[in-house]
Amino acid sequence: MALLAWSTVFPATAKDFTVVIDAGHGGKDPGARGRIIQEKAINLGIALKLGKLIEANHEDVRVVYTRSSDKFVALDDRAEIANRCKADLFISIHTNSVAKGGAVQGTETYTLGLARTDENLAVAMRENAVILLEEDYQQRYEGFDPNSSESYIIFEFIQNRHMEQSISLASDIQRCFSEAKREDRGVRQAGFLVLRKTSMPSVLIEVGFISNRTEERYLASAEGQQRLAKAISDAFDRYKHTFDTRQAASGVGEANQSAMKAKASGKKLPPAGSEEDILMRKQQRLQKQKQ
């Protein structure tokens, strides 16, 4: 209750950036099944650890979870949560599995697009198949059949203005996984329904293979989950830094304009890009949002 009162007194004014962390599956949908753990538990463990790391490192970032417990959430509701809170970034966490090939291991990060290989298509098909557990999936997804490769043609014509930023984050995530000594299977594209409806840069991470016994043990352990979360958090740091630099650069443009105006009116402004200046522009932005 105390927390609730606090957040009412201090609305999210200091939070300039919202990241939605989406732990795949949950509740009646276990996702891929391993020998000692189910995918939904791995995804949630990493999602919560990632959120804690981001909150600890960034005072100005609001972390929103699509689920923070073992419950079922429909795919398009996950995207809806991100859209509703006007998120700046959407990170979906999943665990991979192959029917045959117990030796296959490693990490992959996906952005939305048309799968160029059968392997990538198979991953999207497996992840999208969860909609079959939703009662009204035929209406909700306009007749999309997750198991028919023909359905995936829609992803060929997808217009994604956030593609560049999504790929940039995906590349950083894979680099950080590699630095954390996880096998890097690369940045890939495929038609994930959960990414289709988000209107911000978004990625879907496959943190490893539950079908590989050694990797499953790693994914099930608190230490393994923490290391993977740390790698994603490191990549987030880089992404956020670039985001802030870009914001500041566009702010310098604005500041130059207002400096000219101020010069004309005889007012003095803090130097462009200075802390004072950034603070001032932050306040102006917030005022604009309130109007």
Ligand SMILES: [Zn+2]
């Ligand atoms: Zn999954």
